[in-house]
Amino acid sequence: MITVNGDKAAWSPGMSVQDVLRARNFKFPLLVIKVDGALVQPRDYAATPVPDGAVVEVIHLMSGG
Amino acid sequence: MSHPESSTPIVRCEVDFTQRTEYHHGMEAIKAAHKLLAEATFTPTLPDKGYTNRTLYVNVGTREIMEKPVTQQMKDIFLGGRGFGLWHLWNAVTPATRWNDPANEIIISPGPVSGTTQYAGSGKSLVVTLSPQTDIPIDSNVGGYFGPLLKFSGFDALELQGKADQDVILFIDGQKGVIRIEAAPLEPVDSHVLAEVLTRMYAEDDADRVNISVVSTGAGADHSLIGMLNFSWWDHRRGCVRLKQAGRGGIGTVFRDKRIRALVCRGPVVKGGLNNPADPETIARTGIKFHKEMRANDDSQCKMRRNGTAHIVEIMDAYDLLPTHNFQYGSHPDTHRIASPVWQARCTQETVDGCWYGCSMACAKGADGLVLKTGPYKGHTVTVDGPEYENAAGLGSNSGVFDPDDLLELNFYCDTYGICTITWGTLTAFVMECYQRGILNLERTGGLDLTWGNAAADLEMMHQMARGEGFGLIAGQGIHKMKAIFEARGWGDPKLMADIGMECKGLEYSQYMSKESLAQQGGYALTNKGPQHDEAWLIFMDMVNKQLPTFEDKAEALYYFPLFRTWFGLNGFCKLPWNDVVPSDNASTSEPAKVPEHVQNYVDVFSATTGIRIDKDELIHQSAKVYNFQRIFNIRMGKGTRSFDIPPYRSVGPVTREEYESRAERYDKQMMEEIGVDPAGRTTDEKIAITRDHRMKRYNSLVDAVYLRRGWTPDGVPTLARIQELGLDAFPEVVEIVKNHGG
Numbered sequence: 001m002i003t004v005n006g007d008k009a010a011w012s013p014g015m016s017v018q019d020v021l022r023a024r025n026f027k028f029p030l031l032v033i034k035v036d037g038a039l040v041q042p043r044d045y046a047a048t049p050v051p052d053g054a055v056v057e058v059i060h061l062m063s064g065g
Numbered sequence: 066m067s068h069p070e071s072s073t074p075i076v077r078c079e080v081d082f083t084q085r086t087e088y089h090h091g092m093e094a095i096k097a098a099h100k101l102l103a104e105a106t107f108t109p110t111l112p113d114k115g116y117t118n119r120t121l122y123v124n125v126g127t128r129e130i131m132e133k134p135v136t137q138q139m140k141d142i143f144l145g146g147r148g149f150g151l152w153h154l155w156n157a158v159t160p161a162t163r164w165n166d167p168a169n170e171i172i173i174s175p176g177p178v179s180g181t182t183q184y185a186g187s188g189k190s191l192v193v194t195l196s197p198q199t200d201i202p203i204d205s206n207v208g209g210y211f212g213p214l215l216k217f218s219g220f221d222a223l224e225l226q227g228k229a230d231q232d233v234i235l236f237i238d239g240q241k242g243v244i245r246i247e248a249a250p251l252e253p254v255d256s257h258v259l260a261e262v263l264t265r266m267y268a269e270d271d272a273d274r275v276n277i278s279v280v281s282t283g284a285g286a287d288h289s290l291i292g293m294l295n296f297s298w299w300d301h302r303r304g305c306v307r308l309k310q311a312g313r314g315g316i317g318t319v320f321r322d323k324r325i326r327a328l329v330c331r332g333p334v335v336k337g338g339l340n341n342p343a344d345p346e347t348i349a350r351t352g353i354k355f356h357k358e359m360r361a362n363d364d365s366q367c368k369m370r371r372n373g374t375a376h377i378v379e380i381m382d383a384y385d386l387l388p389t390h391n392f393q394y395g396s397h398p399d400t401h402r403i404a405s406p407v408w409q410a411r412c413t414q415e416t417v418d419g420c421w422y423g424c425s426m427a428c429a430k431g432a433d434g435l436v437l438k439t440g441p442y443k444g445h446t447v448t449v450d451g452p453e454y455e456n457a458a459g460l461g462s463n464s465g466v467f468d469p470d471d472l473l474e475l476n477f478y479c480d481t482y483g484i485c486t487i488t489w490g491t492l493t494a495f496v497m498e499c500y501q502r503g504i505l506n507l508e509r510t511g512g513l514d515l516t517w518g519n520a521a522a523d524l525e526m527m528h529q530m531a532r533g534e535g536f537g538l539i540a541g542q543g544i545h546k547m548k549a550i551f552e553a554r555g556w557g558d559p560k561l562m563a564d565i566g567m568e569c570k571g572l573e574y575s576q577y578m579s580k581e582s583l584a585q586q587g588g589y590a591l592t593n594k595g596p597q598h599d600e601a602w603l604i605f606m607d608m609v610n611k612q613l614p615t616f617e618d619k620a621e622a623l624y625y626f627p628l629f630r631t632w633f634g635l636n637g638f639c640k641l642p643w644n645d646v647v648p649s650d651n652a653s654t655s656e657p658a659k660v661p662e663h664v665q666n667y668v669d670v671f672s673a674t675t676g677i678r679i680d681k682d683e684l685i686h687q688s689a690k691v692y693n694f695q696r697i698f699n700i701r702m703g704k705g706t707r708s709f710d711i712p713p714y715r716s717v718g719p720v721t722r723e724e725y726e727s728r729a730e731r732y733d734k735q736m737m738e739e740i741g742v743d744p745a746g747r748t749t750d751e752k753i754a755i756t757r758d759h760r761m762k763r764y765n766s767l768v769d770a771v772y773l774r775r776g777w778t779p780d781g782v783p784t785l786a787r788i789q790e791l792g793l794d795a796f797p798e799v800v801e802i803v804k805n806h807g808g
Contacts, residue, residue, distance in 0.1 A: 006611040006673040027383045028605070029366050030644075039652055042365070059612070060605035061658055063367050063377065063645040 004056045011052045019043040020056055030061040067203055080434030082303055082413040085375045086445040088258040089265045096266050100248040102233065103128035103703050107460040108217045109242045109333070115177030115340045115674040116140065120149070121220040123235055123246070125323055125370065126167055130244050135221050142792060146176030147204045147634040148691040149222045150193025154202055157226060160701055164197040164315070165230045165322050173280070173328075174222035175212030178674050179637020181354030181423075182337045184666070185359065186639030188213050190296065190423020192605030196314035196594075197290040198488075199509045199571035201699045203314030205596050206634050208420030208429065209296025210278035213637075214239060214332030217339050217514040229324040236267060239332045255481040257447060260297040260306040267329050267524075273636075274299040276335075279306070280328040282317035282483030283454070288533035289541025291488045292317025295480060295678060296759070300431075304414045308450050309420050312485040321483075335422055351669050359425040359646055361485060366643045371414060372405040373428040374641070379404040381458065385728075386578045386604060388463040390501075390517055391494035392567055392715050394722050395578040398461045403457050407469050408432070426642050435473050440531075441483075449477045451486075458576035459490020464497055465517030475523060482531045487597075488543065491573035493523055495544050495566055504557030515805055545741025564714040570595040570704065579716045581731075582608040583760075584619040587767050590712035591623060593695045599640065600627040606658060620770035628688040629659075636671060637690060643667075645768040690791045693776075693783045694799070700782060701802050707781040710768060718760045722749045725756070732756055739776040782808040 002011045004020060017033055017040050020026075033040045034054075040048045050056060053057040110117055122131045125741050135149075143152045150172035157170045171194045181187035181533065190212025196203035213222055218239020225235075226260040232805045234249045255258045268274040286292025294317050295308040305420070311317075333339070342348055363369055367376050381387035385395030401407075402560045412430040419427040432449040450473060452460070454764040460466060460475040493515075499505040500515040507514060513522045513536055529537025540552060544566040567574040571593025579585040585608075588601035603622050606612045613619045633640050648662045664681050672678050679687070700706025719725040725732055726749060733744040736752060740759045744752055772779060776787030783793075785800070785808055 005609065009104075025383050026609075028380050030647060032657045041652075057610075058658060059610050061644060061647060061660070062602050064607060 002050060002052065002054045002056055005014070005058055010034050011050070011054075015050045016046055017048045017056070018049060020050055021045065021058070026058055026060075030063055032059040033057065061065065072288065073592045077121065080413065082416060082431070082433040082448070084434060084446060085305060085448055086442075088253065090263050092262055092266055095251045095262065098249075099234070101245060101249055103130060103246040105130040105244045107132065107219060107242050107244065109239050112177075112180075112216055114343050114676045116145070117216060117219050117221050119220060119563055120153070120222040120224060121188045121237070121244070121279070122224045123244070124227035125225060125229040125233055125235070125246060125325060128246055130246070131339045138795070142690050142795070143694075144177070144189040144635040144687055144691065145221060146174050146189075146637055147193060147631070149174040150191055150204060151202060151691065151695055153222065153224050154193055154195065155698060158195060160703065162193045162195060163200065164319055168226065169195045169319060171225045171316060171319055171323070172222055173212060173215065174215045176635055176637030178340070178671060180213035180216055180335075181342075181670065181674065182335065182341055182349060182421075183348050183423055184670050185352070185355055185424045186421075186642040187637060187670070188424070189639050190311075191634045191637075192294060192311040192316050194314075194316050194319045195702075196316075196571070197318045198315045198545065199595055199704075200517060201570065201702045201704050202695060203315060203316060203572075204634060205293075205311035205313050206599065206639075206640065207294070207296050207311035208309035210332070210421065211280050211296045211330050213335070213421065214276065214278050217335070218330060223328075224747070225323065225325065227323065228744045232326040234263070234323050234326050235328045236305070237328070237330045238378060239330065250304070252326050254287075256281045256295040256308055256483055257306070257477075257481040259283075260295060263327055263329050264297065264299055264306050268332055273331070275301055276332050278330050278332070279680050281326070282320050283481050285479075285484035285541065286317035286321045287481030288538060289314045289484060289530055290318050290543050291484050291492075291541055291544070292319075292321060292485055293485045294320060295483060298420060301432070303431065303448060305447070305448055307420070307429065308479065308480055309429065310485070310797050312487060314594065317483045334767050337423075339711070340674055342674040344673035347669055348671035351666050351673075355642065355666060355768070356425045358648055362646050362649060363426075366647065369426050369428045369641065369645050370404070371409050373408075373412075373451070374645075375430070375431040375452055375457050376459050377454050380567050381454075381577070382462075384609065385581070388458055388494070388576050390465055391463060391498040391565060392574070392578060393498070393721070394633040394727060397462055397467070398464060402467040403461045403469060403472060408452060408457070411469060411473070424639075426643075426645065428641060428645075433471055435470065435477065437474060437476065437477065440478060441523070441691070447477055450480060450496070452476050455576050456486045459487050460493075463490050463494040463576060464523060466520045466523065467518065468520060471520035472634045475520065475527070478524065478527050478531075482527065484527075484530070484541070487575050488573045490576065491567050492525070492540055492547070496526075496540060497548070498565055499551070499557065499562070502561070504562065506549060509556060526762045543571070544573055545571040550779045561720075564720045567713055567715055568596070569712050570709055572596060576715065577602070577604060579604065580718055583763060583767055584622055585611050585702050586712055586717050586764055586769055587619065587623050589711050589716060590751045591768070591771055592627070593692065593699060596712070596716075601628055612658070616770035617774075619767055620774040623771045624774045625685070628685045628692055628704040629664075631688040631692050632667070632684055635688065638667065686791075690793060693791055694793055695782075696777075696783055697788070697793070697799050697802055700806055701798075705781065706806065707768065707779070710781060712764070714757065714761075717764055718756050719753060724752070725749050738757050779805060782806040784808045
């Protein structure tokens, strides 16, 4: 299991940050993502692994009218 | 799935953006019918450090035209823009004044920074009046050239008071120093025609058109309480006028009640530095930094230059936040038909769309080549401004309309008739739900089949309103008054209508679902003017990020963000460049949601314009003066206390069985985990009642926390200590109001 924004979520071997975003349907482009407190750059979403038990913060900024 | 690194190619629109129906034939006859009613001269002056230090007062009833000085106290406490508007209005009206009294004013003020051409989004004006919908002050932030041209002609604000005995145009010539009130008996009524005619009429040659801005409304404002004002600018690439809207609260209705047909300002040729800022180098440096950021990051972030604010349609749908069928649901299978790729293809990309000079965000998209299918302009080819997100959601999903051309036609007629797209979207969603639930039927609507998604009936209701007839006339009164009309006629259950009528303080909600964000429920209902998202948009922070777990956390957000965003309207800034693009290193800052580098940009641009050194804390303090003054103004007008901050339940939780059952898993889980009640074996009605009781108690706890943080009493009145801290005790009537209400 992992924790995503305080919610428990299923973990699978080889899971990346991009997989987490896909699983949660997080489509917003202005994100600040940290895995166990470490900042992940947008270019690294696909390549950054999410280990079992990780705490993932996906902070959505604001936009719109 | 789209992620920041995956930039997509621009989809090109095939329409010739220079082709449209033109309306200037017969202009000479229209002009010849003008009759001069009053004239005054003035000395055009440019601002000094953002201020011209005088305002213009015009009474269209008595035809008095007068200059007034801007005092140091005005600048110290009210700053400009919305602050100046509220101060002038406060002095013009009494607690007994209503929107259609001659004493009511419309005030347009651009703010000290407005007109800056080096920093994006610095050309806004604020419009303030007593609202026909809410009976309290309304403020609306609008683009277009009028405000900056007014200031560069020599005035920090324009006050309009009185009622004319015939249709008039106010012309301010900032090049020649002449102000005229002219009778205008033959003018066209609707904005897209009127603005084009007047731009051509008052420009001295083709090149002069960019120096003209027209403020107008349309036929809808004559027959409704939801009229808005269109502020024009000349789009020299397209060769037509474009319109931006001061939309909320019925300002256009007040405008027509005064029998003002239009305001026309002819300003000087715009160039950088007309504000005569204290430190032009800092403004230039800050502006260039932002332009580079925009160029580097926009394509991988919000794509504002391609899509404008409509970029969030599909995002709102993905997070169950897109209002659908009168805010019952947050998503719809047909959303892809009105999503941003559709608008990117439909809006012209070969030109730059900025509603003021120098805006590198340039999000004022235009959909060209729309051939109208209905109404008085049937068959005409027009350019539609937008659709912005609010239009796509309000005129689209919230009413079940998913055909892009239908949506554009609704958008066009709202604009040219001079009615607020947000308000029309929300009120149409309400009447469509009333139709769904049998509160309305074919007989009661006079034959309008207001089933979800029936765009033809939606358009016909709007045309009826513009003609002043039929059910459209009732719709144009807005939800608050419609509920009373329906109840008086014995149509429907008043409690149900109170729950599903998405208005608070008399103003319709804008287009976001707040059911799953307690902070946003407060972000809407605790606003000064009514439920508009321009004070606080906290849904992601609260619902998705879980950054606001306690009442105190939410209260802090509902303290900071409304004050921060108020400041844009005091200065003439647009909100969008604040957080619709962010610096590349924003994620590594301590508070990324606030976009600290951009906050510092605003501090720097303000300080460099006015010569008044501030920091980010002083920025909040400046806003707090005006924000609390507006709250006290509401109290002065008989509202503004706790009982007026109660939202319709639809914005808090599920009203109907269908709503609950559509998200039963979510609500049942919350019942078990948050309320501590096992939903097993309970009927849907029982579960709705349990959820409602819990959510309303929670809302009231939020209100307690917010009032405490804002320095207000439990009834929502600013305390004497708070107004002393803000310097508002300089005004004896403010002190008296606060004391009389337990502050």
